[in-house]
Amino acid sequence: MILIEKLIEDASHDMLNPVLNFDIAKKDEELEQIASAVSFYLRAAEYGHDTHPTIVYTSLLKVARCFEDQANREQSVSNALLQAIQYMPARPEGYFLLSRFYERSQKWQECYTFAEMGMMYTTRLDQLPADVEYLGEFVLFFEKGVSAWWLGRKEESLKIFYDLLKQDIPDHYRSTIKYNIYKIDPNAII
Amino acid sequence: MNLVQRAVSNGGKLAPLVISKGLTRGTGLMNPSVFVNDRGNILVNLRHVNYTLYHSENTQKFPSRWGPLSYLHPEKDMNLRTTNYLMKLDNDLVVTNHALIDTSKLDVDPLWEFVGLEDARLVEWENKYYICGVRRDTTTNGTGRMELSEIEIDMDSFTAKEISRLRIPAPGDDNSYCEKNWYPILDKPYHFIKWTAPTELVRTYPDEPARCEQVFHRENLSIPADQRGGSQLIKFGSLYLSVTHEVNLFRNYLNQKDAIYRHRLCVWDDDFNLVGISPEPFSFLDARIEFVAGAAILEKDLLISFGFQDNAAFILKVPNVVLVEMIQEALSYDFN
Numbered sequence: 001m002i003l004i005e006k007l008i009e010d011a012s013h014d015m016l017n018p019v020l021n022f023d024i025a026k027k028d029e030e031l032e033q034i035a036s037a038v039s040f041y042l043r044a045a046e047y048g049h050d051t052h053p054t055i056v057y058t059s060l061l062k063v064a065r066c067f068e069d070q071a072n073r074e075q076s077v078s079n080a081l082l083q084a085i086q087y088m089p090a091r092p093e094g095y096f097l098l099s100r101f102y103e104r105s106q107k108w109q110e111c112y113t114f115a116e117m118g119m120m121y122t123t124r125l126d127q128l129p130a131d132v133e134y135l136g137e138f139v140l141f142f143e144k145g146v147s148a149w150w151l152g153r154k155e156e157s158l159k160i161f162y163d164l165l166k167q168d169i170p171d172h173y174r175s176t177i178k179y180n181i182y183k184i185d186p187n188a189i190i
Numbered sequence: 191m192n193l194v195q196r197a198v199s200n201g202g203k204l205a206p207l208v209i210s211k212g213l214t215r216g217t218g219l220m221n222p223s224v225f226v227n228d229r230g231n232i233l234v235n236l237r238h239v240n241y242t243l244y245h246s247e248n249t250q251k252f253p254s255r256w257g258p259l260s261y262l263h264p265e266k267d268m269n270l271r272t273t274n275y276l277m278k279l280d281n282d283l284v285v286t287n288h289a290l291i292d293t294s295k296l297d298v299d300p301l302w303e304f305v306g307l308e309d310a311r312l313v314e315w316e317n318k319y320y321i322c323g324v325r326r327d328t329t330t331n332g333t334g335r336m337e338l339s340e341i342e343i344d345m346d347s348f349t350a351k352e353i354s355r356l357r358i359p360a361p362g363d364d365n366s367y368c369e370k371n372w373y374p375i376l377d378k379p380y381h382f383i384k385w386t387a388p389t390e391l392v393r394t395y396p397d398e399p400a401r402c403e404q405v406f407h408r409e410n411l412s413i414p415a416d417q418r419g420g421s422q423l424i425k426f427g428s429l430y431l432s433v434t435h436e437v438n439l440f441r442n443y444l445n446q447k448d449a450i451y452r453h454r455l456c457v458w459d460d461d462f463n464l465v466g467i468s469p470e471p472f473s474f475l476d477a478r479i480e481f482v483a484g485a486a487i488l489e490k491d492l493l494i495s496f497g498f499q500d501n502a503a504f505i506l507k508v509p510n511v512v513l514v515e516m517i518q519e520a521l522s523y524d525f526n
Contacts, residue, residue: 008475008504009204012195015476016248028502033208034216035242036502039477046248060252070216070242072264079255 004031018048018055025062026130038066053088054128060084061097061132068101077101092118093134099143111147115140138169142177149184158184165190192473193453193494197508205283207236207495207503209275213290214238220497222277223321223484224505225312225376225422231345232279232488234495235312235321236288236503240264240271243500247478257446259479261500272306274321276343276350281488283505287348291321291341296355300327307337309371309483311422315379315396319343322382324370328357334368335359336382338394358394361404371419373432375462381405383462386417386434391462406462412525413467420453421485421494429465429517430458433482433494436471450478453496457520466520474498474506 004027011020025040044052045059064080067073078101085094095118102110122137145160161177161184169177178190194204207222223235246258254260263270278287293307310323319341326334340354360366361384372382372392384390391405417434424431438450452473457466474480477499484495490510497503508516 004206005204008206009194009198012192012198012204012475015192031208032211032216033206033219033502034211035214035218035500036498038242038244039499039501042244042252043247043477045252046246046250049249049251066216067242067262070264072266073242073262075255075265076244076262080252083252 002027004028004033016043016047018044018052018059021047022055022059022129025059029062029066034066034069038063041066054126057084057088057091057094058128058130058132060087061093061128062130064097064101065132074101074105090121092121092137092140093128093132094118095121096134096139096143097132099140099147103143103146106150108147108150111143112151115143115147119144135170135173138164138167138173142173145177146180149180154184158188192476193508194474194506197506197512200512201509202491202512203283203507205279205505205507207234207277207285207505209236209238209277209285209288213275215240217242218501219503220500221309221481221483222495222497222503222505223310223312223422224486224493224495225314225484226486226488226493227314230281232281232283232486232493233312233319233343234277234279234484234505235291235310236275236277237309237483237497238273238275239500240267240269241500243479245477245479245499253446257444257448258442259446259448269300269303269305272304272308274307274310276312276341276348278345278348279505283493283507289348289350292349292351293339296339296352298328301330302327302332304332307339309481310339311374311483313374313376313422315374318396320374322372322374324368325357326368332368334370336369336372336394338380338396340396356394356396356398356400358400358402361392361402373419373421373423373434375423375430377425383419383423383432386419386432386456387411387413387464389462389464408463411464413464414454414469414523415471417454417456417467420482423458424485424487426487426492426513426517428460430460430462431485431492431517432456432458433485435482451480453480453482455516455520457517464525466517467523468516468520469523474504 022044028037041059067076081098099114118140149157218239241261241263244254244260250258274291304326307323310321324334326332336358338356375381388409415436421433452471454468481497492508492513495505
């Protein structure tokens with residue numbers, strides 16, 4: 001296992017290198033040194049702006065994740081996600097995370113809208129350099145399904161959930177969907 | 191070349207100063223102050239804050255909602271709160287113990303939004319440990335004064351408790367708004383360099399009533415940039431050393447604040463005459479905001495403790511060969 005001090009010592013000759021800053025940030029996040037991770041992710045984004053687009057995009061999503069982790073910094077979470085989307089609008093991850101952010105804030109129209117927007121870009125497959133909790137196109141449908149119910153679109157919501165259950169999705173999503181269907185229609189046969 | 195690279199490529203070492211997220215909730219650890227006592231124990235005062243500093247660098251494409259430099263405190267708590275941890279390191283600079291300094295005996299409800307003792311330097315004077323920093327929460331307008339907090343340390347159980355607190359008036363009529371970054375002289379109890387150049391040396395006292403007097407004020411120095419307090423003033427052979435900072439505070443066209451901090455090594459003679467200063471400022475890790483609050487000699491090497499963007503804390507061992515070079519560079523500076 002590479003130690004954080006070794007990473008930084010090795011990077012000290014080239015501290016404006018976005019890849020090295022990104023690697024330090026990932027290590028900080030792993031060590032739960034969240035404020036430090038913000039520093040290095042933001043440096044990766046700023047110094048990589050013209051040269052390392054996926055590093056920049058991922059870093060901004062990670063900045064949002066860090067502020068979410070610290071809690072009670074909602075303006076900073078949404079700002080970082082909007083910056084990621086603005087920087088690379090033809091990828092789905094930022095839309096999903098913003099949709100989920102609005103779901104958690106119970107801002108249902110925003111949740112629905114950003115889920116819908118993300119669905120326009122789900123064919124892009126090249127991988128990001130770190131996990132940003134985007135598990136595939138289905139997560140956008142999930143957000144749309146949840147927000148649809150709160151927006152009065154009960155039938156649309158149920159249809160999305162039943163369609164999702166036909167897909168190969170992770171267990172925690174499957175159980176949540178079943179729970180949601182039960183809450184919508186206790187007599188439903190799942 | 192930044193100082194970490196220079197030190198490490200000559201046999202030095204960088205070490206992070208961290209404590210677990212369970213204690214910090216993931217917010218900033220910053221501006222550590224290292225001190226080595228006469229038993230060889232490496233102690234550090236580490237500042238923990240309830241915010242994350244957000245600083246866009248380079249061309250600032252991704253500012254926060256409040257600009258390129260913001261203190262991102264909890265959105266439901268406007269206060270910028272500081273607590274201090276005492277740490278003990280082994281000779282490899284690995285943290286072996288840490289404890290929150292218990293200030294409960296002397297804490298009162300804060301009257302302003304900067305809460306706690308900020309950027310405290312750790313010293314031992316007359317067999318008592320003190321942390322000396324600025325406190326701004328005792329008035330409704332944020333007046334800052336240096337405070338001398340005596341810390342009782344139990345090395346066995348590794349606990350630290352503040353047992354007295356003295357708010358130091360400014361010398362003279364005590365009408366300034368904010369006094370901070372006075373740097374303590376380790377082998378001259380209760381004395382501080384209040385200002386580097388012109389040099390102002392002041393004396394305080396550990397007992398009531400709190401008082402402070404100017405020992406001398408020397409006007410005769412021309413230095414490359416205004417130097418503000420950083421590390422303690424430490425003895426090295428026949429010289430004294432301090433690491434000081436200079437800051438460029440500015441605003442962009444939207445009137446949003448921004449800043450760049452850099453450091454220099456200052457060299458002093460036995461009479462506290464400034465006799466050398468790094469001709470060029472240096473950075474530690476090329477961040478625009480870094481801050482030194484401590485230095486110590488360990489064997490023949492120099493330990494410097496510094497904060498990185500208010501979000502991370504490090505200690506750097508500068509090997510003797512680099513330290514001697516830095517002193518020579520400083521002594522080569524032409525004050526005329």
